[in-house]
Amino acid sequence: MTEATIPVTSIGTTGVSRFAGILRSMRRSPAGFIGFVIVALMVLITAIVPFVLPDVSPNVKEILLPAGSSGHLLGTDNEGKDVLIQMIGGGRTVIFVGFFAAAISTVLAIVLGSLAAYLGGWVDSVVVTLADVFLTVPQIVLLAVLGAFFKLDSPLLLALLVGGLSWPVLTRAVRAQVFSLKEREFVEAARLLDLGTARVVFVEILPNMASFILMNFMIGVTNAIYQLVGLYLLGLAPLTGSNWGIMLNRAWIAGAIFNDASLAWILSPIIAIVLLLVGLVMMTRSLEEILNPRLRDR
Amino acid sequence: MSGAVDTSAAELIEGPAVEPRPSAVRRFVNAWLVRRLFKAVLTVFIVTTGTFFLVRLLPGNPVDTYIQTQIAQTGISYEAAAAQAKNLFSLDPNEPLIAQYFHYMVNMLHGDFGNSLLSPGTTVASVIKTYLPWTLFSVGVATVFSFAIGIVAGMIMAYRRETWVDHLLTSIGSVLHAIPNYILAILIVVFLGVKLQVFDLTQARGSYTPGVTPSFSLSFLNDIFYHAMLPILAYALTTVGSWALVMKSSTVETLGEDYVTVARARGLTDSRIRSGYVGRNAVLPLFSQLAVSLGFVVGGSIFVEKIFGYQGIGFSLFNAVNGRDYAVLQGIFLVVTISVVAANLLADLLYSRMDPRIRVQGKG
Numbered sequence: 001m002t003e004a005t006i007p008v009t010s011i012g013t014t015g016v017s018r019f020a021g022i023l024r025s026m027r028r029s030p031a032g033f034i035g036f037v038i039v040a041l042m043v044l045i046t047a048i049v050p051f052v053l054p055d056v057s058p059n060v061k062e063i064l065l066p067a068g069s070s071g072h073l074l075g076t077d078n079e080g081k082d083v084l085i086q087m088i089g090g091g092r093t094v095i096f097v098g099f100f101a102a103a104i105s106t107v108l109a110i111v112l113g114s115l116a117a118y119l120g121g122w123v124d125s126v127v128v129t130l131a132d133v134f135l136t137v138p139q140i141v142l143l144a145v146l147g148a149f150f151k152l153d154s155p156l157l158l159a160l161l162v163g164g165l166s167w168p169v170l171t172r173a174v175r176a177q178v179f180s181l182k183e184r185e186f187v188e189a190a191r192l193l194d195l196g197t198a199r200v201v202f203v204e205i206l207p208n209m210a211s212f213i214l215m216n217f218m219i220g221v222t223n224a225i226y227q228l229v230g231l232y233l234l235g236l237a238p239l240t241g242s243n244w245g246i247m248l249n250r251a252w253i254a255g256a257i258f259n260d261a262s263l264a265w266i267l268s269p270i271i272a273i274v275l276l277l278v279g280l281v282m283m284t285r286s287l288e289e290i291l292n293p294r295l296r297d298r
Numbered sequence: 299m300s301g302a303v304d305t306s307a308a309e310l311i312e313g314p315a316v317e318p319r320p321s322a323v324r325r326f327v328n329a330w331l332v333r334r335l336f337k338a339v340l341t342v343f344i345v346t347t348g349t350f351f352l353v354r355l356l357p358g359n360p361v362d363t364y365i366q367t368q369i370a371q372t373g374i375s376y377e378a379a380a381a382q383a384k385n386l387f388s389l390d391p392n393e394p395l396i397a398q399y400f401h402y403m404v405n406m407l408h409g410d411f412g413n414s415l416l417s418p419g420t421t422v423a424s425v426i427k428t429y430l431p432w433t434l435f436s437v438g439v440a441t442v443f444s445f446a447i448g449i450v451a452g453m454i455m456a457y458r459r460e461t462w463v464d465h466l467l468t469s470i471g472s473v474l475h476a477i478p479n480y481i482l483a484i485l486i487v488v489f490l491g492v493k494l495q496v497f498d499l500t501q502a503r504g505s506y507t508p509g510v511t512p513s514f515s516l517s518f519l520n521d522i523f524y525h526a527m528l529p530i531l532a533y534a535l536t537t538v539g540s541w542a543l544v545m546k547s548s549t550v551e552t553l554g555e556d557y558v559t560v561a562r563a564r565g566l567t568d569s570r571i572r573s574g575y576v577g578r579n580a581v582l583p584l585f586s587q588l589a590v591s592l593g594f595v596v597g598g599s600i601f602v603e604k605i606f607g608y609q610g611i612g613f614s615l616f617n618a619v620n621g622r623d624y625a626v627l628q629g630i631f632l633v634v635t636i637s638v639v640a641a642n643l644l645a646d647l648l649y650s651r652m653d654p655r656i657r658v659q660g661k662g
Contacts, residue, residue, distance in 0.1 A: 031472075129340070133348075135590070137345055137638075140600060140601075141615065144616075145619060145627060145631065148620070149356045226478045230480055233480055234601065235620075257492050270485065278476040280476070285472055
């Protein structure tokens with residue numbers, strides 16, 4: 001397998017100005033900007049709005065109201081709980097686990113990948129072999145098994161599990177990047193100055209991969225959300241609390257698809273999930289275009 | 299882990315030492331093949347070992363649980379229950395762990411995965427034999443379709459860059475790429491099955507109509523395609539977008555290569571350049587991703603098959619997880635992993651045949 005070679009842009013600028021540059025170019029690509037707005041809005045809404053929303057409580061008098069009912073814009077579910085409020089509040093765990101899991105796997109990938117490439121030798125062999133093994137084991141299957149057997153009712157533990165399994169792809173990519181970067185003069189110079197492995201890797205080499213890592217981080221978020229919602233949908237993750245995945249699971253099991261009145265119940269988490277994922281993918285794709293100028297200029 | 303270190307040491311020594319003499323190249327190719335095979339075997343070995351210990355780490359040891367239920371239900375002695383468990387799980391709980399592990403590995407080598415716990419008397423091997431072919435069939439057909447369509451769409455996008463065709467296809471591709479397969483499956487059920495009634499959902503459940511005897515007849519073929527249609531649609535639609543997008547960037551990159559410019563300068567026809575130069579070289583990197591995607595889709599089959607009620611390996615895996623059928627679980631897990639390893643190996647071998655550069659540069 002060949003690792004994609006990503007052109008390393010403008011060496012020498014700081015991480016901060018590079019990030020600002022990414023945001024600036026992102027605004028130049030309409031699709032990327034729309035994606036960014038969608039994701040930012042959804043993160044903000046799920047982070048803030050639930051505090052001011054009324055609590056949803058089961059109400060036997062208002063079971064399965066259709067969308068557009070008075071007081072319930074999207075109707076109610078089979079326990080009489082308002083669907084719209086659940087939809088707005090239901091993004092929390094999904095987004096939190098998605099971002100946190102991606103953060104865990106990104107950090108793992110950076111540390112393992114750069115150390116493997118920088119130190120070489122047996123460290124490299126162990127990391128590469130481990131990554132290859134984890135790459136071949138179908139993650140979703142492993143997640144389903146582990147998720148079902150350990151009752152991981154804390155989102156934090158779920159994020160740890162999801163993130164702990166999805167580092168290999170990025171690790172290999174980071175390794176390939178560091179391999180090419182470590183031959184550059186400025187790294188050579190840093191090494192000659194005896195700045196220490198940690199400093200050379202994390203201060204000299206890593207900032208040059210910032211946008212590349214950011215892109216992979218977003219891919220990681222997308223994958224984590226895919227896995228997490230899927231586990232909830234099948235009831236393989238503990239169904240405590242309320243989020244889009246649990247809504248989907250309950251609506252599916254209750255047969256909401258066969259009932260016109262409850263169609264909004266099953267479609268609202270679907271719309272929310274798709275909107276979030278499409279936003280993330282649009283952002284990622286425009287970043288990819290920035291990273292690979294050949295894609296946009298010719 | 300020691301094996302891994304050896305491979306890399308070999309890589310490090312052999313890598314730069316290769317001279318462009320024919321005999322050395324041949325020796326290197328052979329070494330590459332051997333190394334690649336060794337890596338595949340090592341992966342399967344690590345995964346097998348991993349599952350053995352994983353199952354023993356999981357809360358609620360299946361063997362103990364089984365023995366306890368047997369004692370409670372039938373009132374037999376611990377020894378008798380343990381003996382039964384030994385038969386069922388192909389392991390004896392009183393044996394030292396290392397001996398258990400050894401037995402497990404030996405049994406695996408003989409293709410003996412033990413017996414199912416949920417349906418006594420059924421071997422895990424027969425469960426896999428019943429369900430796996432349907433997943434391979436549906437996933438395989440879907441992959442061929444989406445790969446082919448994606449490549450064509452990607453080339454169109456690359457050639458008509460910055461036109462409305464490109465923008466439209468890119469948008470569709472991005473959205474399809476973003477939608478999880480199970481969400482698309484639900485939408486298919488809601489709109490094609492319930493609202494528009496294009497598909498009869500109750501008829502399409504299962505992998506073929508009950509009572510029909512599998513044979514190589516047209517009617518049976520028709521039947522299995524009817525049942526596999528919805529899963530195929532879900533897999534193909536959710537993967538075609540990524541193929542198209544990857545093919546687009548690969549084609550764009552190839553279009554910028556010097557040999558394409560030279561081919562143009564030589565006055566070769568556009569169709570010749572498109573198929574002989576651009577298409578061929580742009581497709582190459584996609585083949586190595588084909589195997590990875592196969593593993594992904596097989597893993598994703600647990601969602602799609604559950605939603606459509608298609609009785610493939612994902613469906614049986616879901617039942618095994620829910621019923622805590624450790625034996626089946628272990629077996630399916632291994633078989634799925636082995637299929638992915640095999641697919642990877644096959645893709646690597648094919649790739650190296652098509653692109654000789656990989657043999658010299660690539661280290662896997």
